Amino acid sequence: MNCLVVVDPQNDFCPGGALAVEGGDQIMPSINEMMAAHDLVVLTQDWHPQNHSSFASSHPGKTPLEMIDMSYGPQVLWPDHCIQRSDGAAFHPALDTSRAAAIIRKGMNPAVDSYSAFFENDKKTQTGLAGYLRETGCTQLTLAGLATDFCVAWSALDGVAEGFEVEVRLASCRGIDFDGSLDAALENMRKSGVKLV
Ligand code: VGL
Ligand code: ZN
Numbered sequence: 001m002n003c004l005v006v007v008d009p010q011n012d013f014c015p016g017g018a019l020a021v022e023g024g025d026q027i028m029p030s031i032n033e034m035m036a037a038h039d040l041v042v043l044t045q046d047w048h049p050q051n052h053s054s055f056a057s058s059h060p061g062k063t064p065l066e067m068i069d070m071s072y073g074p075q076v077l078w079p080d081h082c083i084q085r086s087d088g089a090a091f092h093p094a095l096d097t098s099r100a101a102a103i104i105r106k107g108m109n110p111a112v113d114s115y116s117a118f119f120e121n122d123k124k125t126q127t128g129l130a131g132y133l134r135e136t137g138c139t140q141l142t143l144a145g146l147a148t149d150f151c152v153a154w155s156a157l158d159g160v161a162e163g164f165e166v167e168v169r170l171a172s173c174r175g176i177d178f179d180g181s182l183d184a185a186l187e188n189m190r191k192s193g194v195k196l197v
Helices: 024-035 129-134 149-162 179-189
Strands: 001-009 038-048 067-069 073-076 100-106 140-146 166-173
Touching: 001 024, 001 149, 024 073, 024 140, 024 166, 038 129, 038 149, 100 129, 140 149, 149 179
Parallel strands: 001 038, 001 140, 038 100, 140 166
Antiparallel strands: 067 073
16 A cells, blocks of 8 residues: 655645745645555645744744754744644645545644654654554555655655655655755655655
8 A cells, every 4th residue: 555645735835825935836736646646645734833832933032944952952943834724724725635534733732843744853752644554554655745855854754764665756845945954854865765756
């Protein structure tokens, strides 16, 4: 069984959104096409409370893209984005959500960010996706979505660590590329056995 995991295909990561990734909206048609070739489709949805600790606005005097130290390690600060029930948190209207068997929401704990579809950034708290995929018999994962260097890369690395065969379709991803983060993520994925297509 193979599963297409579409990472955070949300308005806030597309042009005009709060944390816009260049060309983020352009990946939706190819993602829709990929769905037919997969047994299962899972979507992830960044889903933050208003006062989330990854928001620069939660830290007086801080601005987006500054770093802070959290109890679980260094954390990039972001503009407010993907606030629960906002339009920005909604899936992009061009995405076909009809085949989604499950939607994994993440980043709901105000104290911990969550890039990966599998674990929060403390690298301990599970989202439940690994168990879901095992119980549905999926061994091969195809990843696409936003952003290549954050949520897609962290999901791919955790997927391999959890024992799945992971392929990332780069043509159906777009990156933030902050401070060399895109090259570093690509190198990390390559080294860890993620298949980059
Ligand atoms: C993401 C930064 C903050 C992502 C989510 O989807 O890559 N990046 N929250
Ligand atoms: Zn987020």
